[in-house]
Amino acid sequence: MNLNYKFISIFFLFNLNTIYGFLDIPENVNFDITYYNDSNCSIPQKTSEFTFFCTNSSKINGTPGCCYSYVNSVSYIDNHQFEKCYPYMNNKFVDYSCQKTTYFDFNVMEIFAILGLIGMLLFLITFFVYIGKSLFSSKRENYHRIN
Numbered sequence: 001m002n003l004n005y006k007f008i009s010i011f012f013l014f015n016l017n018t019i020y021g022f023l024d025i026p027e028n029v030n031f032d033i034t035y036y037n038d039s040n041c042s043i044p045q046k047t048s049e050f051t052f053f054c055t056n057s058s059k060i061n062g063t064p065g066c067c068y069s070y071v072n073s074v075s076y077i078d079n080h081q082f083e084k085c086y087p088y089m090n091n092k093f094v095d096y097s098c099q100k101t102t103y104f105d106f107n108v109m110e111i112f113a114i115l116g117l118i119g120m121l122l123f124l125i126t127f128f129v130y131i132g133k134s135l136f137s138s139k140r141e142n143y144h145r146i147n
Helices: 003-014 016-020 066-074 108-136
Strands: 027-036 044-054 093-101
Touching: 027 066, 044 066, 066 093
Parallel strands: none
Antiparallel strands: 027 044, 027 093
16 A cells, blocks of 8 residues: 555544544433423423433434434423423423533534544654654664574
8 A cells, every 4th residue: 555545544534524424423412391381481480401312413403313202202292393382281381492412511523633633643653653763773683693
């Protein structure tokens, strides 16, 4: 394999911006259930917030796909829409919202970028150690004396 192709392969291997769009990377989502006393859903009475690990991060109407499975497990309404007020019980109303969230202010792209930089640094260290050993090692060490 030509040396130029090796460097191009390594560049694309560590350039995670290139491959990030092709991967369906799991992410965290915030799932909120907000309870109201009026049908306009204008003044919230209580909010329950849940954070889940979402393995289906494909977007459906701008919402992560796993949110629909979560809302179907807690809601009695089929074909649910987010950010819409629904009757709950005894003149109570509820709406659901779900959006992507991050922990520790790192998103998936930033984590992959950090891992890519660490990988490039390890590659460069290995490369320079190899070059240093080949330039500064004695060529006579490889030969054995004949008696």
